[in-house]
Amino acid sequence: MNYRKLLVASSLAVAMGGMGAPAVAEQVTIGVITTLSGPLGSQGKNIRDGFDLAVAEAGGKLGGFDTKVIVEDDQVRPDTGLQAAHKLIEQDRAQILTGVVFSNVALAVAKPAAQNKVFFISPVAGPSQLAGKGCSPYFFVTSWQNDQPHEAMGTYLQQQRVKSVYLIAPNYAAGKDALRGFKHAYKGNVVAETYVALNQLDYAAEISKIRAAKPDALYAFLPAGMGINFTKQYAQAGLTDKIPMYSAFTVDATTLPAIGEAAVGTYQSNLWNTDFPNEASKHFVEKFEEAYGYVPSNFAAQSYDVARMIGAALKQAGGIANKDAFAAALKQAKFDSVRGSFTFNTNNYPIGNFYLLKVVKQPDGKIVQVTQKKVLADAKDAYYQECAMK
Numbered sequence: 001m002n003y004r005k006l007l008v009a010s011s012l013a014v015a016m017g018g019m020g021a022p023a024v025a026e027q028v029t030i031g032v033i034t035t036l037s038g039p040l041g042s043q044g045k046n047i048r049d050g051f052d053l054a055v056a057e058a059g060g061k062l063g064g065f066d067t068k069v070i071v072e073d074d075q076v077r078p079d080t081g082l083q084a085a086h087k088l089i090e091q092d093r094a095q096i097l098t099g100v101v102f103s104n105v106a107l108a109v110a111k112p113a114a115q116n117k118v119f120f121i122s123p124v125a126g127p128s129q130l131a132g133k134g135c136s137p138y139f140f141v142t143s144w145q146n147d148q149p150h151e152a153m154g155t156y157l158q159q160q161r162v163k164s165v166y167l168i169a170p171n172y173a174a175g176k177d178a179l180r181g182f183k184h185a186y187k188g189n190v191v192a193e194t195y196v197a198l199n200q201l202d203y204a205a206e207i208s209k210i211r212a213a214k215p216d217a218l219y220a221f222l223p224a225g226m227g228i229n230f231t232k233q234y235a236q237a238g239l240t241d242k243i244p245m246y247s248a249f250t251v252d253a254t255t256l257p258a259i260g261e262a263a264v265g266t267y268q269s270n271l272w273n274t275d276f277p278n279e280a281s282k283h284f285v286e287k288f289e290e291a292y293g294y295v296p297s298n299f300a301a302q303s304y305d306v307a308r309m310i311g312a313a314l315k316q317a318g319g320i321a322n323k324d325a326f327a328a329a330l331k332q333a334k335f336d337s338v339r340g341s342f343t344f345n346t347n348n349y350p351i352g353n354f355y356l357l358k359v360v361k362q363p364d365g366k367i368v369q370v371t372q373k374k375v376l377a378d379a380k381d382a383y384y385q386e387c388a389m390k
Contacts, residue, residue: 026319027066030310031088033081033109034099036073039199039225042254043101043299044073047123049292050300051099054307057287062307063314070094076101076198078108085109089116095320096121098306101299103127103146103173114138117323119330121310123302128177131349132386137327140348142309143302144271145381146174147181149248150221152269152354152375154185157217157246164189166215166243168206168230170222171195178221178248184382191215196222201229207237220247227255235262251359253297253369260367263359271352272298272339273371280336301338309333309342345380347387353377 032051034044048071055067070092072084081100088094089112097113097120100106106125113120114136126141126148157165167182167190169175179193191213194206210218218239222230227250234240245266253274256263274285274295284304288296296304313329320326331344343351354376357369 026321027068028062028096028310028314028320029068029070029092029094030096030098031084031092031094032069032071032099033074033084033088033097033105034071035076035101035105036071037075039201039228040076040101040223042224043124043297044099046254046297046300047099047101047303050288050296050303051123051307053284053288053291053300054304054311056291058307058311062311063316063319065314065319071099074100074102074105076105078104081105082108082112085112089113089118094118096310098123099303100125103177106130107173110136110139119320119323119326121306121330123306124299125174126349126381127173128180128383129173131347131381132383133388135347135387135389137348137389140330140344142306142342142350144352144354145349145383146177147184148352148376148379148381149269149271149354150178150181150219151185151379151382152356153219153246153248153267154182156267156269156356156375157219158186158188162188162217164191164215165217165219166191166210166213167193168210168218168220168222169195170198170200170226172198175221181382182219196226198226200226203230203233206230207233207239210234210243211237211239215243218243218245220245220250222247222250224254227251228258231255231259231266232262240265251369253295254299256359256367256369257295261361264361264367266359267372268357268359268369269354269375270298270357271354272301273355273357273369275369275371276338276340278336278338278340281338281340284338305335305337305339305342308335308337311335345384346390347381347384348389349381349384351378351380354379 036044074081103125126145312333312335317325317329356372
């Protein structure tokens, strides 16, 4: 089944109406602002496709309401994301925004959304600025607060009594949240903390510094195309076996096909993996691969959950016209999450589990991520007590 064609057909039917058909009481318009171009575009593609799949499975009617989805490419630029948000809010009359990957874009989009009382439900970006004093009843995050996946790996390395770690991340909001989160949990020696340009693709200088520093481990947060290049160059330098590489969103389902053998033996932290045994997850993986022909990442899974959560909230609240009722319904939304369970904290960020994954080469030659163990259970972010919402 071509889910994108079904979704487009559903949206056109909503827009055109039908001869003699009853008037639509309420149409829900959702703007998906995500990154679709450049070396970081694979994550946005997953987000778009995961969301589309859930809408298509609902027959173009989340919660029983005609659903129009409009997709905009933010190009990893806060100004472009802001422009898209204004267009979606003012011209398209979107009641919900979602899809944002990068926190610098999320911070730009959050302001006009809150000012116009438009719900912004982030499937990925969870900046610290909006988790504490800057929290809003119109801003929800279904993934994590940015620090948390990195806290999980910091916790694991602390448990393993790893004595020294070299840290590397992009120089933007989520990169700084990432390394701060890692250091919340890891109390060993951080031999160096390096920030690189967002979209940097050559890491010869950084790898030379890592080799010279001789840490016991490397921790890297280098998403999408950055992760592909870094992991390959790190392996080519012969360091994977000498200085084990741990990461979050450097090696994942969006980058692993391109990295290949170079990723074998590396470790990652995440909130979901394709081998999760619950029925919602197994259904999602099967239908996603059938629809799009590639293995979904956690980003696709998170976006799929967002759409299904919106559907549950719309059904419970009877639509979105009563915004207080819809907000309350989001908080309490009951749906079968691919993660197995889902709960919001008081700041509209989730309380969740995080897992250790490892890249292995199977006997049939396939290179996959395998879930090793749960590292954090029912984890709350470090900022929620600063939020005035209760």
